[in-house]
Amino acid sequence: MSKTRNVxxxxxxxxxxxxxxxxxxxxxxxxxxxxxxxxVTVDKKTGIFELTNGQxxxxxxxxxxxxxxxxxxxxQIVLQTLTNxxxxxxxxxxxxxxxxxxxxxxxxxxxxxxxxxxPIFVGLTMPDLLKEKNMTIDVAAISRLLHxxxxxxxxxxxxxxxxxxxxxxxxxxxxxxxxxDAHVFHRDAIEEAKQIIRNKNPFIALLSLQHAxxxxxxxxxxxxxxxxxxxxxxxxxxxxxxxxxxxxxxxxVPLVQKVENRxxxxxxxxxxxxxxxxxxxxxxxxxxxxxxxxxxxxxLASYPMDIIESVLGMISTYxxxxxxxxxxxxxxxxxxxxxxxxxxVFIPQIAILFFLISLLEEVGYMARAxxxxxxxxxxxxxxxxxxxxLFSGMACAVPAIMATRTISNWKERLTTILVTPFISCSAxxxxxxxxxxxxxxxxxxxxxxxxxxxxxxxxxxxxxIMALLAAWVLKKILRTxxxxxxxxxxxxxxxxxxxxxxxxxxxxxxTFVMEAGKIILIISLLLWVLASYGPSQRMEKAESSVRxxxxxxQNPIDSTKLTQDIAAARLENSYMGIMGKTIEPxxxxxxxxxxxxxxxxxxxxxxxxxxxxxxxxxxxGESDDNSxxxxxxxxxxxxxxxxxxxxxxxAASLLVFYAFAMQCISTLAIVRRETKTYKWAALQFVVMTAxxxxxxxxxxxxxx
Amino acid sequence: MSAAPSSCKKACxxxxxxCAIIERLERTLLGLKLLEMGCLPGKDIELxxxxxxxxxLYLKVGAQSLALRPEEAEGIEVRMKIATDK
Numbered sequence: 140m141s142k143t144r145n146v147x148x149x150x151x152x153x154x155x156x157x158x159x160x161x162x163x164x165x166x167x168x169x170x171x172x173x174x175x176x177x178x179v180t181v182d183k184k185t186g187i188f189e190l191t192n193g194q195x196x197x198x199x200x201x202x203x204x205x206x207x208x209x210x211x212x213x214x215q216i217v218l219q220t221l222t223n224x225x226x227x228x229x230x231x232x233x234x235x236x237x238x239x240x241x242x243x244x245x246x247x248x249x250x251x252x253x254x255x256x257x258p259i260f261v262g263l264t265m266p267d268l269l270k271e272k273n274m275t276i277d278v279a280a281i282s283r284l285l286h287x288x289x290x291x292x293x294x295x296x297x298x299x300x301x302x303x304x305x306x307x308x309x310x311x312x313x314x315x316x317x318x319x320d321a322h323v324f325h326r327d328a329i330e331e332a333k334q335i336i337r338n339k340n341p342f343i344a345l346l347s348l349q350h351a352x353x354x355x356x357x358x359x360x361x362x363x364x365x366x367x368x369x370x371x372x373x374x375x376x377x378x379x380x381x382x383x384x385x386x387x388x389x390x391x392v393p394l395v396q397k398v399e400n401r402x403x404x405x406x407x408x409x410x411x412x413x414x415x416x417x418x419x420x421x422x423x424x425x426x427x428x429x430x431x432x433x434x435x436x437x438x439l440a441s442y443p444m445d446i447i448e449s450v451l452g453m454i455s456t457y458x459x460x461x462x463x464x465x466x467x468x469x470x471x472x473x474x475x476x477x478x479x480x481x482x483x484v485f486i487p488q489i490a491i492l493f494f495l496i497s498l499l500e501e502v503g504y505m506a507r508a509x510x511x512x513x514x515x516x517x518x519x520x521x522x523x524x525x526x527x528x529l530f531s532g533m534a535c536a537v538p539a540i541m542a543t544r545t546i547s548n549w550k551e552r553l554t555t556i557l558v559t560p561f562i563s564c565s566a567x568x569x570x571x572x573x574x575x576x577x578x579x580x581x582x583x584x585x586x587x588x589x590x591x592x593x594x595x596x597x598x599x600x601x602x603x604i605m606a607l608l609a610a611w612v613l614k615k616i617l618r619t620x621x622x623x624x625x626x627x628x629x630x631x632x633x634x635x636x637x638x639x640x641x642x643x644x645x646x647x648x649x650t651f652v653m654e655a656g657k658i659i660l661i662i663s664l665l666l667w668v669l670a671s672y673g674p675s676q677r678m679e680k681a682e683s684s685v686r687x688x689x690x691x692x693q694n695p696i697d698s699t700k701l702t703q704d705i706a707a708a709r710l711e712n713s714y715m716g717i718m719g720k721t722i723e724p725x726x727x728x729x730x731x732x733x734x735x736x737x738x739x740x741x742x743x744x745x746x747x748x749x750x751x752x753x754x755x756x757x758x759x760g761e762s763d764d765n766s767x768x769x770x771x772x773x774x775x776x777x778x779x780x781x782x783x784x785x786x787x788x789x790a791a792s793l794l795v796f797y798a799f800a801m802q803c804i805s806t807l808a809i810v811r812r813e814t815k816t817y818k819w820a821a822l823q824f825v826v827m828t829a830x831x832x833x834x835x836x837x838x839x840x841x842x843x
Numbered sequence: 844m845s846a847a848p849s850s851c852k853k854a855c856x857x858x859x860x861x862c863a864i865i866e867r868l869e870r871t872l873l874g875l876k877l878l879e880m881g882c883l884p885g886k887d888i889e890l891x892x893x894x895x896x897x898x899x900l901y902l903k904v905g906a907q908s909l910a911l912r913p914e915e916a917e918g919i920e921v922r923m924k925i926a927t928d929k
Contacts, residue, residue: 421895
C-alpha cells in the first residue's frame with residue numbers, strides 16, 4: 140500500500156448542526172482552502188493537519204446531510220464522493236461527527252456510511268450539552284455495538300481529537316462491518332446492478348440503482364443498463380428508500396436505548412423562543428435586529444473605510460511622485476491603485492455584516508428568522524431561507540448569491556439569485572451620498588430625523604420592495620414541478636464559537652476579493668485605457684485648445700485649474716467620452732447628459748466608481764472630498780435650459796437608476812456560474828436595466 | 844372545532860401546546876425527509892408555535908425542534924394522547 144503521496148484523505152461527514160464545522164476549524168485552523176467540485180458549484184472545503192509522526196492528513200468537509208439519499212445539490216456531493224470507486228477521488232477513511240444528545244437521528248446516516256465499507260471513526264460532539272441536559276451515554280458500549288472507534292469530542296476545546304489522531308497513526312484501520320444486508324430490499328435487481336458497476340457491495344449497488352442519473356463516476360452505458368434493470372424489475376425508488384430508512388431505525392432505536400440514559404434528563408427551556416418566535420413580538424424583534432445590524436455595519440465600517448481610502452490616496456500620490464511621467468506609471472496611479480482601493484474599501488462593511496450574520500447563525504437565531512419570514516417570502520415565490528441571501532445582499536451580492544446554495548428548490552433559489560442585486564449593496568452608498576444632497580438639503584429635518592438619512596433609508600426600502608416585486612413576477616412566470624421544502628431543524632440556542640465566526644468572515648471576504656475583486660480590477664484597468672486614449676490626435680488637440688484658452692484668458696496662468704481643465708477635455712475626447720456622447724440620446728429622456736453617461740459606463744466596474752469619474756469629468760481634481768464635488772456639480776449649468784444641471788429631478792432620476800440598474804459585472808459573472816448558463820445573467824441584466832431606465836424616466840418626467 | 848370521531852388527526856391540525864404521538868408518515872419524498880430527520884412513528888410531537896400569516900409550524904419531535912410548513916405537517920398522522928388533567 141505504498142502510495143506515492145504521503146497523505147491520508149479523511150472525509151468529515153455528519154448531519155447538519157452536528158458541530159462539523161467547529162471540528163473542522165479546530166483541526167485545520169487556517170490551513171483551509173475552498174475549491175469547487177468538478178462540474179458543480181458546491182464549495183469543496185479541504186484543510187490539512189499534521190499527525191505527531193509528520194504524516195499529513197487532508198480533511199475534506201463534506202456538506203451536512205441527514206441521509207445518503209440527497210435532495211439538495213450540496214447533499215448530492217456526499218453520495219457522489221462516497222460511492223466513487225476511483226481511489227484517487229474517494230477518501231481513505233471517514234470521521235463521522237454526531238450530536239451526543241441526539242444519537243438516534245445522527246446514527247441513520249452513520250449506519251448508511253458504515254454500509255459503504257469505510258474505516259470510520261465516530262466523534263460524539265456537544266459533551267457540554269450532555270452534562271447540561273443531565274443525560275449520560277456509554278461511549279464504550281457504542282464502540283462495541285458499532286464495531287468502530289468512538290470518542291467524545293469537543294469542537295470548542297479540541298478535547299478528544301487526540302484519539303482521532305491516534306487512530307490515524309495506526310497501521311491498520313479495518314472497515315466497520317456492514318450494518319444491514321442491502322440484498323433484502325431487492326435481491327435480483329441488486330445482483331444485476333453489482334455486475335454492471337463491478338462492485339460487490341450491495342448497498343452501493345442499491346444506491347446506483349436509485350441515483351444513477353446523479354452519479355458522475357458512471358459511464359453512460361452503465362447508467363442506461365441500470366435504468367433498464369430498474370424498469371424491468373419494477374424497482375420502486377422511493378418505497379425502497381422508506382423501507383431502508385425504517386429498517387435502519389429498527390436497529391438504531393434499540394441500540395441507542397441500550398447506550399443512553401435519559402431518566403434524569405432536564406428538558407431544555409424554550410422560554411427564549413416564546414418571545415423570539417412570537418407571531419408579533421418575534422417579528423418586532425427581528426425587524427429591530429435588522430435595523431441594529433444595518434446601523435452597526437455603517438457606523439462601524441466608516442472608520443476603517445476612511446483609513447483605507449486615505450492610505451491608498453497617500454500611496455498613490457507618493458508613487459506618482461517617484462515614478463517617471465510615462466504611460467505605465469499613470470496606469471498604476473490612475474488605473475490599478477483606484478481599482479484596488481475600490482476593492483479594499485468594501486472589506487470593512489462586508490466583514491462587519493458577515494460577522495453579525497454568522498453570529499446570528501452560530502447562536503441559532505437565523506433558523507428562527509427563517510421560520511418567521513417563510514410565509515411572507517413564499518407569497519413572493521421565495522423561501523424563508525432567501526432571507527439570509529437578501530440580507531447579505533446589503534453588503535455585496537456576490538457572496539449573497541453564493542449563499543443561495545442551501546435552498547433546495549431550484550425555482551426558489553433561482554428567484555433569490557435573480558432578485559438579490561436589487562438590494563442596495565455597499566457600492567451604492569457613495570453614489571447615494573453624493574446625489575442625495577441634491578434632492579434634500581442637509582439641514583432639513585422631519586421631526587428628529589434628518590431628511591437625508593430618511594431618503595437613504597427610503598432607497599434601501601425601494602430596493603427591497605423592488606426585489607420582492609420582481610420575485611412575485613418571477614413566481615408567476617417560472618414553472619416547476621419540483622416540490623418546495625422548508626422542513627428545517629430549529630437548533631438549540633448556544634454560545635457562539637468565535638473561531639467559526641472568524642473563519643466565516645475570512646471566507647466571505649476572501650470570496651469577495653477573489654471573485655468580485657478580480658473583475659473590478661480588470662474592468663478598472665480597461666476603463667482607464669478607454670478614458671486615457673482616444674482616436675488619433677483628438678485628445679492632444681483638445682488639450683492644446685484648452686491651453687490656448689487659458690493663456691488668452693488668464694495672466695498669470697492658474698496651473699491647478701489648467702491641469703483640471705486639461706483632464707476634463709482629454710476625458711471628453713477619449714474613447715470613453717465618445718461612448719458617453721454616443722449614449723447621450725438614449726439617456727437624455729432620463730435627464731442625463733454625456734458626462735453622466737461616462738459615469739454610468741464607468742460604473743460597470745463597481746458602482747462607486749461613479750463618484751471618482753464625476754470628479755474627473757467636472758475637473759474637481761484628485762480630491763475625494765464630496766463637498767468639493769457637490770459644489771462643482773451644483774454650479775454646473777445645463778446649456779439647454781440655462782439652469783443648474785443637477786436639479787432635484789435629475790438627481791432623483793439618477794438615484795433611482797442606481798438603485799435598480801444591474802451595473803456590476805462581478806455579480807453577472809457569479810450569476811452565470813451559479814445558474815450554469817448565460818441566459819439568466821443576460822436576462823437579469825436586460826430586465827434590471829429596463830426597470831431602471833423606465834423608473835428613472837418616470838421619476839424625471841414627474842419631477843421636472 | 845369539529846368533533847373528530849377518532850383520536851387521529853394530522854400534525855397540522857394540532858393546536859398550540861397540544862401533545863400527540865406520531866402514528867405514521869405519508870409515503871412521499873417529504874415523508875422520507877421527515878423520517879430521516881427523526882420523525883419516527885411512536886415519537887412524541889408537540890406544537891409549540893405557529894408563525895404569523897399561515898407560516899410554518901414550530902414542532903417539538905422527541906428532543907428536537909423542527910419548523911415545518913403547514914402542508915408539510917399534513918404528511919404526519921398523529922394520535923392524541925389520552926387527556927390527562929393538568
